[in-house]
Amino acid sequence: MAVKVKSIARRRAFVENGIRYSFAAISAFSIFVLVLVALFLIINALPAFRMISPGTFFFGTVWDPTSPLNPLYGIVPLFVATLLVTLISALIAIPIGLGCTIYLAELAHPRVRAIMKPAVEVLAGIPSVVLGFFALIVLATWAQDIFDPVNRLNLFVGGVMLSAMMIPIMVSLSEDAINSVPRSLKEASYALGTTRWETISKVILPAAKPGIVAAIMLSIGRAVGETMVVVMACGNAPHLTFNVFSSGLTMTATIANEMGEVAFNSTHYYALFAVGLVLFILTFILNYVADIILNRQEERY
């Protein structure tokens, strides 16, 4: 009997450990892939800084890598274009996304909700090339009629279309955050004779705030990294501009446009990797900041 118990225990321990180690291996693998990507980026980007001085790369205001006489690799115009597109899309997507979330989570009739929630989620599944095409053909024409922009394809059109990609992510993530606010808190507030709006703004939103902030950060991260829409809608002119109605070239669009035609191991080739590295660091910082905000919120109460 004693021997049998021992052998069962040993077998159980074997199975338990096997499960633990195989899951550890799987998660280690995903981190390994991330490290590999980062290493690949860094190794390929470093030669760029031997060929271009970091000063000209980071502060240069002209991106003209194909000039036969004097190719210039200044990231500032690309960086500014990315910033502007992201800013426009965030300014549109955050209020609309928040309103949509509050409506869906707290105000909508269950029947309306049953239709609208899947609809929003379908929106998240539309391929970005389709949205880019729509921006190129339809949105750009509307914008042309209304705003009389400098260029037909411009940063504004790209930003507006990007916001359509951000909203569904924001809504589904922040709706989860609102739904995870315990019902007991809402009841406590209603039972004190507060109105629906008072309860939403003073109890539900503050309690869901970390999740909502994370949702906003993640969707901004998506806007920064999104490529197809901006390639198709922003006009891709690599000049430094702060006018959102003129065309511009974002960092992602630069890589997508130029990587296919660049000579292997040329300065331009490495410069594109350097742009990729900057993009990588930017999104990393964004996620890190979101993380800090989340933790600070949790610590307070």
Add this chain to the structure above:
Amino acid sequence: MDGSISVSNLNVWFDTNHALKDVSLKIGKNEITAIIGPSGCGKSTFIRCLNRMNDIIPKCRVEGTIHIDGEDINNPKIDVVEVRRRIGMVFQKPNPFPKSIHENIAYAPRLHGMVESSNGEGSEPKRRNYTKKEIDDLVEWSLKRAALWGEVKDRMHKSAYELSGGQQQRLCIARALAVKPEIMLFDEPCSALDPIATAKIEDLLVDLKKDYTVIIVTHNMQQAARVADKTAYFYLGELIEYGDTEQIFEKPQKKLTEQYITGRMG
């Protein structure tokens, strides 16, 4: 305004489930009324009708009249928010807000404002914003009334989640009192608490009855016997028996009540 309640022919459905059947009873002011009965008998549903909390549950339908101070709160024209201000509620599990102790109590009064004058019956009372001093005084008064002041007065700006379960429940009572209700509803307020915390809440209930009409749902029959003046026994959505607590526990008129009281059912 005196806080008397008169319920007649109250029916509640959750979708197709008939949860309360034709309940009629009168509850006097400044009394503690205990609602007892086995799980799922409609106790909680009943007291949640009294401050229209069932409104926020989808597919819930309420019929019948509930007169509080002679006014039918199920009248569609009545302001639900105002009803809930006049009727405080404490829930089964302590549910303080994720705010400081002070903020938990100041939350609702700050939103409602202070009643400056009530212009007679029926009209909305005039309100103005509290000053900071008035809020502090109100918070202190509420905490004293809920017998919690001494334990928390030095940490008013700490999180309410740092309090023990029993303290949190008294904080929830203080929070409800700060709105100056006339009626206090308690939905199994001690079911998540240990015996010492329970005893404190029970003492508080008896003390509160001087100023408020108190209704308490409880699973604990000894608790009902200890604190309540009147007791109502619910079974399967029906009010089986209602009377003085002593009579219910010592000479129950109905067989079902007797079976429950003596522990042969439930």
